[in-house]
Amino acid sequence: MKTLKYSRQRESIKEFLATRKDHPTADTVYVNIRQLYPNISLGTVYRNLSLLASLGEICKVSCGDGVEHFDSNTEPHYHFICRECGCVQDMPLDPLNDLDRMASDRFEGTIEGHTTLFFGTCRNCTEKVQKTLDKREAM
């Protein structure tokens, strides 16, 4: 069993994530942390994000865009992904605990939890699409 040691890099990564409600990627974390610690390396960011995630202090969000996103909110919750702009948002909907039970009843393995991703168009993008339609109509 390994004992963790303090590292200001790791602390600042955790603090940075806590300030963000969007769900930054490793690279976004890197770019931002560099303003505070210009010498931090991308490898360190990846190592710490991965470590923090395995400790359960943050969580990894795989939303299907080929890049991992990270979330400081470790409470179980659902996510929304915009198909237009790719933004990732928390979905203000309480997780259905029943789902795990329902799944357990019908499945011959052990269910430990679930995650749900909603897909659609975020508010900003919905407005943009509407504007485009309006313009077209006005012509």
Next chain:
Amino acid sequence: MKTLKYSRQRESIKEFLATRKDHPTADTVYVNIRQLYPNISLGTVYRNLSLLASLGEICKVSCGDGVEHFDSNTEPHYHFICRECGCVQDMPLDPLNDLDRMASDRFEGTIEGHTTLFFGTCRNCTEKVQKTLDKREAM
């Protein structure tokens, strides 16, 4: 608007996927199709999987292991991912249509659908873990 042309490579990829209930990755598809068409290239496999997915003839499953998986079953359904072995299985549970409606009520964007991933230990791995525990107990 582009007109599709027949390609035996694309057909064989579709056929191969249809024979599999697990959810192969692009590379697995590549390795298998090569037995039929030894000259097929990985690029062609990626291009066709991506094309078929955008046509809705197959679907992409992002399960968080850093690799895309593909599924010939285009009916909406949920998936299970084993944390031990990484296998991806269909979850025998009807999708909750209510979820989209509930989400729409609380969310200021447009919801078009959702997907749910269950995490846990598959039957095979549960058995393995049990055997290990049994052995330890016997000592």
Next chain:
DNA sequence: GTCGCTGCAAAATATTTGCAACCCG
């Protein structure tokens, strides 16, 4: 013949890892 599709290779992306130096406890 036109244009979509392919194989090949190179490029682009994303993430991991080996290693010597460094720093926390």
Next chain:
DNA sequence: CGGGTTGCAAATATTTTGCAGCGAC
């Protein structure tokens, strides 16, 4: 000091793309 952590660079891994030639219609 001992060993976890870091920066850097090189290595992996995954997916995309440019291009010339081939094949469907």
